[in-house]
Amino acid sequence: MRIFQVINVRWFNATAWYAITLSKLLADAGHEVLVLTQAGTQSEAMAREAGLETVSVDLNTTNPLRFAAAARHIIQLLRTHRPEIVNCHRGEGFFLWGLLKLFGFHYQLVRTRGDQRPPRSDAINRWLHSGVSDAVVVTNRRMAEYFLHKMRTPGPGLWLIHGGVDTAKFHFDQAGRDRVREEFGFGPDDLVVGLLGRFDRVKGHKETIEAVAALRRQGMDNIRLLLIGFDTAMTTDQIEAHIRAAGVEDITRISGRRDDVAACVSALDIGVVASLWSEAIARSALEIMAAERPLVSTDVGVMPDLVDASVLVKPEDVDGLAEAIKGVATDPDLREQVLAAQKRTMSQLTLDEFLKRTLNLYQSLLEDA
Structure with a gap:
């Protein structure tokens, strides 16, 4: 197949990761893939690093002259x-792709929603998503419900395709676990709780730190905290201020930027996703689960699709998060229940499944064209 993946995303966030991972899978499977990016962005750099063919088109501009130039560029690429x-x-530029399709360019148009923010449910958006696009892909059930009921997208045109995780890279690594725990001073009897994610308020570092502090005050003397991440929207200094305020400087470690993320994840005994909102795709959750680490989480975005209901809590609920961590740490039956549920989930979320489901969509669109 000849495929355009339109990834006009400035940052290398979950949306960009989903799109670039999919593009790489399709290209490696022998399909002709052209990735359209914004010039000079992190997403463009990551796409090129993945060996993908890229073309920069300024679809995000609000300047009418630049947008007209972008439209001419796209028409040239289509021809x-x-x-x-x-x-x-x-969403930026999606209207243009819809217009060009209506003007006679023959392609099947797919809109993938890797963002947890729902689109406006107005007449134009409903028309674009259900009357012009040939399919809408969502990455979690909540967004699927929104499209079915608010956007009035016909069921056959709506596809739920979760992202996948590279299980060749992310799996339990005993040697890596031992090495990382020794590096950070964690002993064999320590209970290491960890959060994997960029330093950003949305990720709930503050709540995770406070939950660990609460468990320590309750007498869990062997608890430790590993924050696997580095400066982005928040700095290490800001994270350390939360650590000092909670009084857990002596039991907390910050990884910084690492090349051995899989080993750092393996070093955990319990993983945490404490996000306050978003998590439409939840890359870090998939990586923790692939490493067979029991995961507790807030119930945002895609997380109810992935995590056992017994260890889901509300965002910002520090006491609930602490109780979920304590339950997994002290109740062997609960721990096994969580791990068994994760194993069933992960069997459907490999890269092979990600590619297979997307190809099923694309092939069905071409058959119906």
Whole structure:
């Protein structure tokens, strides 16, 4: 197949990761994939690093002259490459792709929603998503419900395709676990709780720190905290201020930027996703689960699709988060229940399944064209 993946995403966030991972899978499977990016962005750099063919098109501009130039560029690309599938991973520019399809360019148009923010349910958006696009892909059940009931998207045109995780890279690594625990001073009897995620208020570092502090005050003397991440929207200094305020400086470690993330995840005894909102795709959750670490989480975004209900808590509920961590740490039956549920979930969330489900969609669109 000839495929355009439109990834006009500035940052290398979950949306960009989903789109670039999918593009790489499709290209490696022998399909002709052209990735359309914003020039000079992290997403463009990551796509090129993955060995993908990229073309920069300024779809995010609000300048009418630049947008007209972008439209001419796209028309040129359509005439040159003649894609069968165009998959838009951002809303900016989606209207243009819809217009060009209506003006006679023959491609199947897919809109993938890897963002937890729902689109406006107005007449134009409903028309674009259900009357112009040939399919809408969502990455969690909550967004699927929104499209079915608010956007009035016909069921056959709505596809739920979760992201996948590279299980060749992310799996339990005993040697890596031992090495990382020794590096950070964690003993064999320590209970290491960890949060994997960029330093950003949305990720709930403050709540995780406070939950661990609460458990220590309750007498859990062997509890330790590993924050696997580095400066982005928040700095290490800001994270350390939360650590000092909670009084857990002596039991907390910050990884900084690492090349051995899989080993750091393996070093955990319990993983945490404490996000306050978002998590439409939850890359870090998939990586923790692939390493067979029991995961407790807030019930945002895609997390109810992934995590056993017994260890889901409300965002910002520090006491609930502490209780969930304590339950997994002290109740062997609960721990086994959580791990068994994760194993069933992860069997459907490999990269092979990610590719297979996407190809099923693309092939069905071409068959119906």
